[in-house]
Amino acid sequence: MTTTTRGAPSRPADDAPRDVHRPVRPGLVAGALAAVLGVVLGTLVVRSGTIDLLDPGALVRWGAPTAEVLTELAGAVTLGALALAAFVLPWPAGRRGARRVTRAGGARRARPEPSPAFAATLRVAAAAAAAWTVIALADLVLGYGAIAGRSLGTPSFGPELGVYVTSISLGKIGLGIVVVAALTSVLALLVTTPVGALWTALLALVALVLRAQTGHASGDTNHELAISTMFLHLLGAALWIGGLAALAFVARRLGRDLAPAVARFSTLALWCYLGVGISGAVNAAMRMADLGQLVTTAYGRLVATKITIMVGLGLVGWLHRRRVVEALAARASVAGASRRAPWVFWRLVAVELVLMGAVSGVAVALASAEPPVPQTPTGALSPAEVVTGHPLPPPPTFDRWLTSFRWDLLLALAALAGAVVYLRWVRRLASRGDRWPVGRTVSWLAGMGTFFWTTSAGPAVYGHFLLSAHMVAHMTLMLIVPVFVAVSGPVTLAVRALPARQDGSRGPREWLLVIVHSRWAAFFSHPLVAAANFAGSMYVFYFTDLFKYALETYVGHLGMVLHFSLAGYMFINGLIGIDPGPKRLAHPMRLVLLFATMAVHAFFGVALTMDTALLVPEWFGLLGRTWGPSALADQATAGAVVWGISELPMLAVAIILAVSWTRADERAAKRRDRRADRDGDAELDAYNARLAALADRDDKPPTGNG
Structure with a gap:
């Protein structure tokens, strides 16, 4: 209940939640976005600042890493939005579900109408996938220019690009990602159920599988472990970042469903955090000979710093999410609470962005450092290494x-x-x-x-x-x-x-x-x-x-x-x-x-x-x-x-x-x-009666004219 006077703003009653009309702190969110933007710019500087002998020009040199970063962000939002629709958000409008009458096989039947938040999430996925398609295509073109040292204006650029996407594995993978993104954008516009969202998410996941086979994983000595760590890292980061972005886009449409949605996303974020942390730790262990190199090498010190930040920020983020979830649940239980997303939700978004930005900043520095253990094979390769990618093990014994x-x-x-x-x-x-x-x-x-x-x-x-x-x-x-x-x-x-x-x-x-x-x-x-x-x-x-x-x-x-x-x-x-x-x-x-x-x-x-x-x-x-x-x-x-x-x-x-x-x-x-x-064993009595009736019928003399 509120009291109002002419010309004066409304004042909440004592029993109203305190954060109903509390303004969102734009500075908090803006600061978090600035931190993440700084990490992105740092990535571009690290990856674009060096001019190779075959310089493709400033457009390719700066555009290629920019397109790669934006491609990963668009793909993450696509996958995160589809995951929210499949696992987090309520599907039917209302608890019983609004009904939409359709015709199937000549008969009229009712089906649930998607909730506003569910429908909005699929629109976010479709828009992100469309942007993903365009940016991935630009990434493919600019990426080839960076690899080949060709500017876009080179006369032979077009034919060479055609050979790249049809004959070279890296080019075919890039083209496959573009096709997957395009199909995902179309399906996201067509599906209206959690089952459709899940199938579309699995299709988008194919792009992560393709992406995991590029980069350092393709040349590492332990090829399978490198690919698996890359895929787990990409999946965890995509669901974490993309799910948070999609949740922020549709938060105002959730109303009282915001609290359970944030709680479920918090559980998903915890699993993503563990996946990113474990894959990063295994990836670092592949590049160091022993734990002593955590102190004696620059690469090891960066790994130790990243582990410390990951553990500390993970603990802070978990405790913060618990408080936010409790505050949202308490707010949703109070009658008369505003249906808008409260400021504590946007604080959650800001803190998560700062956490991601801090971890990503160390990851950028780590990617530019030389690991103590080389990850590409050196010297003459044995036949076993040529065929399998692994050195021949010693003869098998029981203990081995x-x-x-x-x-x-x-x-x-x-x-x-x-x-x-x-x-x-x-x-x-x-x-x-x-x-x-x-x-x-x-x-x-x-x-x-x-x-x-x-x-x-x-x-x-x-x-x-x-x-x-x-x-x-x-x-x-x-x-x-x-x-x-x-x-x-x-x-x-x-x-x-x-x-x-x-x-x-x-x-x-x-x-x-x-x-x-x-x-x-x-x-x-x-x-x-x-x-x-x-x-x-x-x-x-x-x-x-x-x-x-x-x-x-x-x-x-x-x-x-x-x-x-x-x-x-x-x-x-x-x-x-x-x-x-x-x-x-x-x-x-x-x-x-x-x-x-x-x-x-x-x-x-x-x-x-x-x-x-x-x-x-x-x-x-x-x-x-x-x-x-x-x-x-x-x-x-x-x-x-x-x-x-x-x-x-x-x-x-x-x-x-x-x-x-x-x-x-x-x-x-x-x-x-x-x-x-x-x-009283009625079944046995009925069976015996049936046998007796058959016996009586057999004992009777035959009747008839003959």
Whole structure:
């Protein structure tokens, strides 16, 4: 309630929130923007101040880094806005959702109307993607001028640019980013649902995958680790910066939904902060020989400074976000509060911008410093280094299988995050008095540990050089890890532990249920389809160029791990799992399906053992190994590995399935006994009466004319 007098401004009553009419402090936001702008300008100075022998002119020298920075900012806003629409903001207008009548198949049906904030976020994504397309095209043209030392007015610039984007990998990647940005801008204008926003975000994510394969990552000695750290760094920064920018654009349309939106973005920002920090730390560790170089080298001192700033500012930012979220929630609970974004929200934006600017400033200086450990190969390369990008390891022994490591950052973090999140869910159930079997938790941790060992330890080290070692990793991911995961029931635990949202937005629980109940999941999890995928995809993968693509590219390697892990999980879950999804067959049919799949796997192993043609000979035949069997003999061993490793997990699945069958029969018998106790065994009486009626009919003499 407010009191007003003519010519005097309104005064809030005592029960109104204190910050309702508090003016936004433009100086705070302007100062933060100035800090970030200073970092951007510093980047341009560092990257444009040097004139090479082939000087392309001031336009290219200053325009190329400017276009690159603006391209990354536009892409970040695009991806951040789409992530907000998919995971943070309420979708329908109102709690029940306004309805828009449409025609589908001749019938009229109602569908939810997107909320103003949701629709505005998609418009922000479309506009940012359109700008991204134009700037990325300029970045492609100017970038070629900087690389080739050609000004835009050179007569041969156009034809040379055509060769660059069609024949050179860096040019093709740049053209791919332009195409992805253009498609993203079109889709962002067309989609109106969280599902559409998610698919569009995944499309935009392709540009980050392409971007991660450029720059220093393409020439580093540890190619896969360099690409994974670059991708994780780009993803974390894009979601963090772009999500904050998009949230600021649509804040005035959120009203009382601003508080939960900021709280959810705060959680997302924390994960992004961890991703940026971990990728930066791993990237720095690749460039230093030991911890002592943090003090003895200029590069190390910059790394130490960045770590200190990251930790300190991360703690300050987390505490500040907690206070802002609490203030916004308290403000939203007071009746009569203004629906405009309050000044504490803009203070959050300013502080986040200062944090990003400070970290980016040190990163700019770090990028211009020479690391103590060179990241490009020096000297004559061995055949193994030419083919795989890695030096030939020593001969494999039992202890080396256990202790050798070649970290795959993305997959290692996936295993660690899986273990931590699962334990948090179990703890959440326990805090409210629900029990979760200890055996399932142990099974999940064993599965995550096995997954980590397979993708970052001995099988990962020797899988580049021995097909038999690669098959050990493959069969472990496809058979052993899925058994642990299926028995642990992660989907069932997630549905019970994750909180449900009531405002129409889609969080992890809502997306999980959408995926589980989708038609695609129903199709691929059907026991027959899952079995065909489980057994047949091995033939398709190894006897086509897909295997070569997985060996030569990190993206192909990740696709292989993801596909075969999911294929194994869907097949095993349909047999012995407890997670929802598949329409499980009767136990006898499950056993038949299991034994048929075992036979198909055994046939694949026999075919591989007897094959006289080497798989991917330009890889395994040119490694120059000085130890171990020949490539063809090792291929025969790989076939034996397929046969041998597949038998033990399948036998364990058969035993679990038999025990499950026995328990199911016991439960069915108990249900029949309880029903008989309730109704006096009416079912048996009806059955006996039916038999008696049939006997009476048979005893009667035949009637008729004859």
